[in-house]
Amino acid sequence: MKTIVELENVRKAYRMGKVIVPALRGVSFEVREGEFLAVLGPSGSGKSTLLHLIGCLDRPDEGKIIIDGLDVLKLSDEELAELRLRKIGFVFQFFNLLPRLTAIRNVELPLLIAGVSDKEARERAMEMLRLVGLEARVNHRPTELSGGEQQRVAIARALINNPKIVLADEPTGNLDTKSGWEIVQLMKRLNEEEGQTFIVVTHDPHIAETADRILYLRDGQIEGEKKPRGGKA
Amino acid sequence: MAWESLTQRRLRSSLTTLGVVVGVATIISLAALGEGFRVEIKQRMQEGFELDVLIIIPGSFATGIGKFTPEDVEAVRNVSGVELATPIITIPDAKVYTYEENATRLKAFTVSAVNFTEMLKLLPHRLNATLEGEIPSGKENDTIVLGYKTCVFNDTEPIVHVGDNVTVQITGIPFNLTFRVAAILEKSGTSGLTNFDYWAFIPLNTIQEEQRTYNLILAKVDDPEKSEEIARSIENNFDNPYSISILVPVAFMREVDRILGFIQLFLTAIATISLLVAGIGIMNIMTVSVMERTREIGILKAIGAKSRTVLALFLSEALLVGVIGGVIGIFAGYGLSYGLAYSLSRFLQPTQQDTVFRQTETQPMELNPVFPFEWILIAFLFAILVCIIFGLYPARKAAKLDPVKALRYE
Numbered sequence: 001m002k003t004i005v006e007l008e009n010v011r012k013a014y015r016m017g018k019v020i021v022p023a024l025r026g027v028s029f030e031v032r033e034g035e036f037l038a039v040l041g042p043s044g045s046g047k048s049t050l051l052h053l054i055g056c057l058d059r060p061d062e063g064k065i066i067i068d069g070l071d072v073l074k075l076s077d078e079e080l081a082e083l084r085l086r087k088i089g090f091v092f093q094f095f096n097l098l099p100r101l102t103a104i105r106n107v108e109l110p111l112l113i114a115g116v117s118d119k120e121a122r123e124r125a126m127e128m129l130r131l132v133g134l135e136a137r138v139n140h141r142p143t144e145l146s147g148g149e150q151q152r153v154a155i156a157r158a159l160i161n162n163p164k165i166v167l168a169d170e171p172t173g174n175l176d177t178k179s180g181w182e183i184v185q186l187m188k189r190l191n192e193e194e195g196q197t198f199i200v201v202t203h204d205p206h207i208a209e210t211a212d213r214i215l216y217l218r219d220g221q222i223e224g225e226k227k228p229r230g231g232k233a
Numbered sequence: 234m235a236w237e238s239l240t241q242r243r244l245r246s247s248l249t250t251l252g253v254v255v256g257v258a259t260i261i262s263l264a265a266l267g268e269g270f271r272v273e274i275k276q277r278m279q280e281g282f283e284l285d286v287l288i289i290i291p292g293s294f295a296t297g298i299g300k301f302t303p304e305d306v307e308a309v310r311n312v313s314g315v316e317l318a319t320p321i322i323t324i325p326d327a328k329v330y331t332y333e334e335n336a337t338r339l340k341a342f343t344v345s346a347v348n349f350t351e352m353l354k355l356l357p358h359r360l361n362a363t364l365e366g367e368i369p370s371g372k373e374n375d376t377i378v379l380g381y382k383t384c385v386f387n388d389t390e391p392i393v394h395v396g397d398n399v400t401v402q403i404t405g406i407p408f409n410l411t412f413r414v415a416a417i418l419e420k421s422g423t424s425g426l427t428n429f430d431y432w433a434f435i436p437l438n439t440i441q442e443e444q445r446t447y448n449l450i451l452a453k454v455d456d457p458e459k460s461e462e463i464a465r466s467i468e469n470n471f472d473n474p475y476s477i478s479i480l481v482p483v484a485f486m487r488e489v490d491r492i493l494g495f496i497q498l499f500l501t502a503i504a505t506i507s508l509l510v511a512g513i514g515i516m517n518i519m520t521v522s523v524m525e526r527t528r529e530i531g532i533l534k535a536i537g538a539k540s541r542t543v544l545a546l547f548l549s550e551a552l553l554v555g556v557i558g559g560v561i562g563i564f565a566g567y568g569l570s571y572g573l574a575y576s577l578s579r580f581l582q583p584t585q586q587d588t589v590f591r592q593t594e595t596q597p598m599e600l601n602p603v604f605p606f607e608w609i610l611i612a613f614l615f616a617i618l619v620c621i622i623f624g625l626y627p628a629r630k631a632a633k634l635d636p637v638k639a640l641r642y643e
Contacts, residue, residue, distance in 0.1 A: 081539040096640070098532060
């Protein structure tokens, strides 16, 4: 199967005042199209940094990142934004919905940014909310939704532009076990039905076990890799 | 998006918008009052002077007042652009009395010998407005036309009527002349040259031709816009340019109009300061808003919004404040104008002190705001411009935010 994400010796450090904190210290791996990958590691291991780099929110200090055949380092800020818009969907731990917008407005936002007409955006957002099982909640604002529901809205938003890659940063980290599990099942289902590549960053081994492959990240380096029994071949 | 963002911060947005409203309303009302004032002054001046009539005086400050000869009148008449020129003889120390035993002196302080037919052509509006009778034809001798206040005392009945005789005493003429009243003019109400309230007119042929020297020539021009040119041509017909002075009402009007225009501009410029203050308010609020919404901006960027999309979003919020504030401001400006006009009008009434004997009764000043479309447009566009300029800094700040940092922002 085609490689969709490729990282080669990626390094990234952050400056915290006068101290330079290395977040990633030479990370290399590949993700195949349609794969459900879990990145497992304790907090501070560089998981979020890794996700931000793959999600083109940031650039590496060193190394190479290829997303769907495009070398991230060679793209301008505008082109990166375009890449995020068309090819990448984000799901965050704290949902990151816009509090002032209703569920459906949140979901249609990427379409509106992409310049899709209001009417079409509305229809597609509606369809997407139905897909994540929230058709009864379209006109609620985030504060009127439970954590699990908010995360479903976030997933619907991540998928609305039909991206090739969905990046999830601790998607269950702020949910109770039951809702968290439902979210994982939803992502698995979408991965199987829609065929998108999922990269899920988590520190929860149970969730990681549902993936096709697990990468273990510690202190900014990949320590190992495992294929759980539950995953696809 | 921009609308949702504004409506959810209702108090803050409305206060910001209020700043724009006040700014626009102030500009519009000051411009409207300035324009109204200008129109009023202009109208009064038009009433006081006939724009197409040049007033030609013999002499100047340099030479002192002289006299015109019939040849001078002819010279003025021959200038191209002069439709009609008529001389006036002002008779010094003439006194007019009622024709009776205990004669009452009429308040005709200026007695002039004129050509009635020509005067009527020159100042038709003025001389056709009569209380009684009408201006006699040139052929009639021994007739007199009286100004309103010469014979109407304290706004009651005139003490003489059309058809009555009056006597005129002229210094140097040993006997009294008798004239029949042909017309009594309406009250003029204006100040300026054509206030004939205290004038009496007698026919020019009362004075023998060989004795005639004229104090004044009135010249009607065919095109008031060319008044200055024509005045120059008239001057050129005289050997000594100081021997005549020409009052050109149009030029005078233009000058006054220019000064009033400048005052209006000055007032409006002051008003624009209030709009600038509103702009600073917008900048302040938006900067705070950008800080508060840092995380939101991070989210927008994460889901693929380009920097310029974020910029456009924040600018459109500023623009919306400008448009809403501008529209409300226009209406508020109309209201404010009428309010100000009403309260200011009270201060503009002439004081009724009769310190000057001949003071004319001027009509109370009326201040009506006039709304020139271009000023409304300027105020509106300026409001929008201010909003965009002051919104630009915070909007750029928002657009430049690093998405990763913005997402971490608590």
